[in-house]
Amino acid sequence: MSKDLLRVSRRTALGAAVALAFTGNAFAQAAKYGPGASATEIKLGQTMPYSGPASAYGTIGKVEQAYFKMINDNGGINGRKVNLISLDDGYSPPKAVEQVRRLVEQDEVLALFQTLGTPSNSAIHKYVNAKKVPHLLLATGATKWGDPKEFPWTMGFNLSYQSEGQIYAKWLLKNKPNAKIGVLYQNDDYGKDVLKGVRDGLGAAAAKMIVKEVTYEVTDPTVDSQILTLQGSGADTFIDITTPKFGAQAVRKAFDSGWKPLHIINNVSSSIGSVLVPAGVEKAVGAMTINYYKDPNDPQWKDDPAMLEWRAFMGRYYREGDPKDPSNLYGYLAAQVMTQILKQCGNDLSRENVMRQAANLKNFKLPLLLPGMTANTGPNDFFMFEQAQLARFTGTQWQLFGDLISTDSR
Amino acid sequence: MNPEIDRRKLIGVALLIVLACALPFFIANYRVFQMTLVLAYSIALLGLNMLTGFNGQISLGHGAFYAIGAYTAAILMDKAGLPYWATIPIAGAVCFVAGFLFGLPALRLEGLYLALATFALGVAMPQILKHKSIEGWTGGVQGIVIVKPDAPAWTGISQDQWLYFFTLAWVVLLFFLGWNLLRGRIGRAMVAIRDQPIAAQAMGVNTALVKSLTFGVSALYTGVAGALGAIAVQFVAPDSFNIFLSITLLTGVVIGGLASISGAFFGAMFIQFIPNIADEISKAAPWAIYGVVLIAFMYVMPTGVAGFVRLVRARLSRRRGAPVPR
Numbered sequence: 001m002s003k004d005l006l007r008v009s010r011r012t013a014l015g016a017a018v019a020l021a022f023t024g025n026a027f028a029q030a031a032k033y034g035p036g037a038s039a040t041e042i043k044l045g046q047t048m049p050y051s052g053p054a055s056a057y058g059t060i061g062k063v064e065q066a067y068f069k070m071i072n073d074n075g076g077i078n079g080r081k082v083n084l085i086s087l088d089d090g091y092s093p094p095k096a097v098e099q100v101r102r103l104v105e106q107d108e109v110l111a112l113f114q115t116l117g118t119p120s121n122s123a124i125h126k127y128v129n130a131k132k133v134p135h136l137l138l139a140t141g142a143t144k145w146g147d148p149k150e151f152p153w154t155m156g157f158n159l160s161y162q163s164e165g166q167i168y169a170k171w172l173l174k175n176k177p178n179a180k181i182g183v184l185y186q187n188d189d190y191g192k193d194v195l196k197g198v199r200d201g202l203g204a205a206a207a208k209m210i211v212k213e214v215t216y217e218v219t220d221p222t223v224d225s226q227i228l229t230l231q232g233s234g235a236d237t238f239i240d241i242t243t244p245k246f247g248a249q250a251v252r253k254a255f256d257s258g259w260k261p262l263h264i265i266n267n268v269s270s271s272i273g274s275v276l277v278p279a280g281v282e283k284a285v286g287a288m289t290i291n292y293y294k295d296p297n298d299p300q301w302k303d304d305p306a307m308l309e310w311r312a313f314m315g316r317y318y319r320e321g322d323p324k325d326p327s328n329l330y331g332y333l334a335a336q337v338m339t340q341i342l343k344q345c346g347n348d349l350s351r352e353n354v355m356r357q358a359a360n361l362k363n364f365k366l367p368l369l370l371p372g373m374t375a376n377t378g379p380n381d382f383f384m385f386e387q388a389q390l391a392r393f394t395g396t397q398w399q400l401f402g403d404l405i406s407t408d409s410r
Numbered sequence: 411m412n413p414e415i416d417r418r419k420l421i422g423v424a425l426l427i428v429l430a431c432a433l434p435f436f437i438a439n440y441r442v443f444q445m446t447l448v449l450a451y452s453i454a455l456l457g458l459n460m461l462t463g464f465n466g467q468i469s470l471g472h473g474a475f476y477a478i479g480a481y482t483a484a485i486l487m488d489k490a491g492l493p494y495w496a497t498i499p500i501a502g503a504v505c506f507v508a509g510f511l512f513g514l515p516a517l518r519l520e521g522l523y524l525a526l527a528t529f530a531l532g533v534a535m536p537q538i539l540k541h542k543s544i545e546g547w548t549g550g551v552q553g554i555v556i557v558k559p560d561a562p563a564w565t566g567i568s569q570d571q572w573l574y575f576f577t578l579a580w581v582v583l584l585f586f587l588g589w590n591l592l593r594g595r596i597g598r599a600m601v602a603i604r605d606q607p608i609a610a611q612a613m614g615v616n617t618a619l620v621k622s623l624t625f626g627v628s629a630l631y632t633g634v635a636g637a638l639g640a641i642a643v644q645f646v647a648p649d650s651f652n653i654f655l656s657i658t659l660l661t662g663v664v665i666g667g668l669a670s671i672s673g674a675f676f677g678a679m680f681i682q683f684i685p686n687i688a689d690e691i692s693k694a695a696p697w698a699i700y701g702v703v704l705i706a707f708m709y710v711m712p713t714g715v716a717g718f719v720r721l722v723r724a725r726l727s728r729r730r731g732a733p734v735p736r
Contacts, residue, residue: 050689051696052654062693088689088696093553093650094643095685098444105440119553123645126555187542188551219537320694 030347036110037349042077042342044068044113045085045103047120052090057116059321060139060331061086064114066318067335077342080349085109089120096120097127104133111354114139114157114334118189121145121154129153134354136341137334137384141268143193146382148359155358155377157334159267159292159385161190163407165197167290167388168239168264170405173205180211182235182261184226184250186242187215194241194266201407211235216246224253231259240265248279255283263287272297276393285395290388290405293369296329298397306367333368337375337384340364372404383407430578434571442570443642444682449577450639451678455662456588456671457631462660463669464592465624466604468521471528473655474535475505475629477646479636481539484554484646485547494559494641498580501637502630509629513622532656536648553647556640577638584631589671591627600624601669632659665707667714676715680707 036043048061068082076082085107089096096115103109111134115121118140128135129151137157138145141164145156172179183198185191195213199206212233214226223246230238231254238261240250247269254263263286269275270289294301301307310332314323321328342349344357359382363374375384386407391398434442458472482504483497492500512531519527539548548554561572591597599620602610611617640646658681666677688699711718 050693051685053652058693086693088685088693090654090685091649092652092654093645093647094447094639097643097645098447101440101443105438119551119647119649122553122555122647123643123650127644188540217542218540 032348032350032353034110034350034352034354035108037080040080041083042080042349043083043085043107043109044111044338045087045100045107045109046113047087047089047096047099047103047115049091049116049120050088052092054091054117057139057327058088059325060114060116060327060334063314063318063321063328063331064335066321067313067332067339070313070317071339077339078346082339082342084113089117091117091120093119093123097123100124100127104128104131110134110349110351111136113137113338114331116140118142125151125154132351134351134358136354136358137337139330139334141193142189143197148380148382153355155355155382155384157337157384159290159388160197160383161193162197162200163383163386164267164290164388165194165199165241166201166407167197167390167405169198169201170407171390171402172209172237173202176237176262177205179209179237179262180233180235181209181237181239182211182230182233183213183239184223184230184242185213185215186246187217190268191215191241197407198239216242218243220246222246222253223249227253227257227259230261231257235261237262238264240269242266242269244269244271244275247275251276251279251284251287255280265289267291270391270398272397281393281395284393287393289391289393289398291370291391291398291400292373292385292388293326293329293333293366295398296326297324300397300400310368329368333366336366336368337361337364370400370404427582431575434567434574439568439570442568442574446570446574446577446642447639448675448678448682449574449581450635450642451659451662451681452635452674453581453584453638454632454635454659455666455674455677456585457628457635458659459663459666459668459670459674460588460592460600460631461624461628462663463667463673464597464604465600465621467516467621467625468525468660469528469628469656470525470653470660471530471532471535471656472628472632472659473651473653473657474528474531475509475632476636476639476655476659477535477539477651478508478629479505479633480640480646480651481548481554481636482633483637483640484556487556487641488554489547494556495576497641498634498637502634505633505636506626506630508633510622510626512629513625516625517618517621529653529656532653536652539648539651549647551648553645553650556644556646558644559641573642577642580634580638584634585671585674588631592671596620596623661704665704665711665714667716667718670714670716670720672719673714673716676719680715 046061048058049055050058065084065086068084071077072081085103087099089099112128114137116139121138121140132153135154139157141158141161143160143162145154146160183195185195202209212230212235214229216223216226227250238254240263242250247265254261265287267290276284294307310329311323314321341358345353359377359379361375361377363376365374370389373387377384387404389400389404390402391400454476458469461467461469479501482501486492486497486500487494516524516527540551558569560569561567599615602615603617603620607617662677662681665680667673684700684703688696691699
């Protein structure tokens with residue numbers, strides 16, 4: 001049935017395109033344009049940390065501009081060129097407010113796309129909703145971006161932190177129902193967000209299964225004592241909700257102390273290069289995490305057609321970008337989704353319709369997602385991805401296993 | 411003092427205020443918002459300039475006082491339900507006390523050592539703001555969202571324009587007070603301590619008191635600026651006040667002109683607009699562009715923009731044969 005839906009929407013889109021081609025001007029008059037859209041151009045805006053502490057993520061903005069350059073070279077979207085205005089906010093919330101106001105009030109963009117970082121997006125959250133500007137595909141994992149009732153103009157992109165927690169919980173309930181779980185989490189909104197997902201996923205079993213929860217502050221030098229506390233609690237399963245530096249410490253200490261639990265390490269700290277190698281790869285063998293898109297460093301996707309296509313794009317449009325950096329793949333994915341939303345808008349490029357179409361993605365296939373995964377949204381469901389697959393560390397790579405696991409639909 | 415020059419100066423300032431009042435009716439709301447931030451920064455820069463330019467104490471941690479001012483205003487509005495205008499003096503008072511207390515032990519430190527001590531304050535501030543024990547007030551990493559004040563109905567102007575005028579009023583008040591303070595007895599004592607601390611003490615200046623008072627007043631100005639900035643931005647979070655803010659403020663003071671009151675405005679324009687221009691020029695290395703501009707400024711105007719303007723004016727009037735203004 002879902003397949004049929006897709007076919008219908010494609011046919012409609014095709015029909016619209018043909019109609020446009022034949023009727024030309026007459027049809028263009030019937031087209032609806034919000035601010036930032038015209039018969040020749042669609043203006044999008046974003047803020048990115050090109051400078052400042054998070055400047056490593058700036059590559060996401062660059063790869064997205066390169067993607068739209070490719071789209072424009074191939075004729076644009078429904079005949080319109082995409083103009084993505086990307087401004088630096090230095091990862092500073094006040095600067096983000098200033099730049100977003102510039103984008104909305106001076107440049108008059110149709111929509112915001114992939115504004116990056118939880119603090120920056122928190123700062124503009126109220127403003128964009130008051131101004132009724134589509135605030136789309138935010139580059140952050142916080143769960144609060146999926147709240148269509150309170151904030152109908154804001155929609156996140158990443159698999160949310162709560163969804164990730166739920167997926168771990170679901171897997172444990174099914175495969176290790178007698179697990180005694182010890183949780184280590186960073187004491188901030190991110191850590192609490194993932195933990196809430198774990199608790200929600202376990203449901204009534206949470207009280208019984210979670211034997212110990214400990215926290216650390218980002219200012220702590222190590223998490224060694226927390227690991228020993230968890231070991232002492234008798235837990236045999238370790239849910240590790242940490243950022244990379246602490247993730248590496250946790251991997252090492254959980255092994256060296258002789259605890260050796262089933263180690264579930266969250267996606268934030270799943271990088272082989274910056275977490276597992278410093279910790280010692282042999283200490284991480286058997287650890288688990290989740291993934292929802294293909295990793296450019298994973299040899300199993302070496303000859304994957306989607307991966308080859310992405311590499312060709314990188315070689316042609318973004319040569320200075322690093323093809324080993326998953327951020328470049330992530331930005332490409334987000335740009336693909338944005339392109340689909342604009343395609344679905346057809347000739348009604350009002351802000352209302354952009355939002356309507358963003359909340360109307362039905363089984364949209366993205367070949368760089370893990371096999372079988374699609375993007376789905378609805379008027380009451382602003383979570384783009386609600387599935388992921390578990391992966392186990394073999395000592396050299398993350399090996400996917402099992403089926404895709406979905407979170408509870410909200 | 412030459413009364414002729416004094417009158418000319420007065421007319422000049424009055425003209426500037428009239429221009430400043432007319433400005434928001436000719437530019438877009440987003441520009442008005444940017445100018446509001448410039449005004450807020452200029453207050454902070456005047457505060458820091460009192461300490462660094464006039465009194466010779468280097469602070470690399472004034473972002474911390476900016477943060478305290480911003481958070482005081484945000485918490486009072488969010489938790490205590492105070493109107494926005496009432497939070498500004500309180501933010502100033504809180505920062506005065508914080509600055510004075512920090513100034514007391516810091517007195518033992520001279521020059522670079524003081525710079526390092528204040529640097530520590532600036533580095534620590536974002537993490538202090540995230541601390542568990544005060545999370546109930548500060549909102550932790552999430553920060554606090556502030557409701558933007560509406561303009562009174564009788565004015566018929568937009569929120570941004572109203573905030574601009576509100577900030578401008580504070581600028582006029584604080585610059586007038588600062589000008590009074592700096593040209594008077596205390597101002598001379600401050601400069602004397604900077605240039606000849608031992609001689610100043612021998613002349614009967616209470617060095618310790620003047621130095622910690624300067625620290626306090628400087629923090630007060632910066633705190634008021636922080637509160638005004640927070641209300642304009644409508645949001646405070648620890649990430650808004652990292653160490654870079656402190657360094658930016660010091661940059662603004664030096665670019666504007668050390669020991670110059672008008673320099674605060676030039677410095678504020680610089681820190682507000684140059685990063686935007688750098689970003690326009692290069693996405694790959696905005697800070698490299700920023701650095702080049704900074705070096706260029708220092709080469710062309712070694713005494714800051716205010717010093718440069720003074721130099722140009724002096725040359726022009728000498729050519730005209732008029733008396734050289736101070």
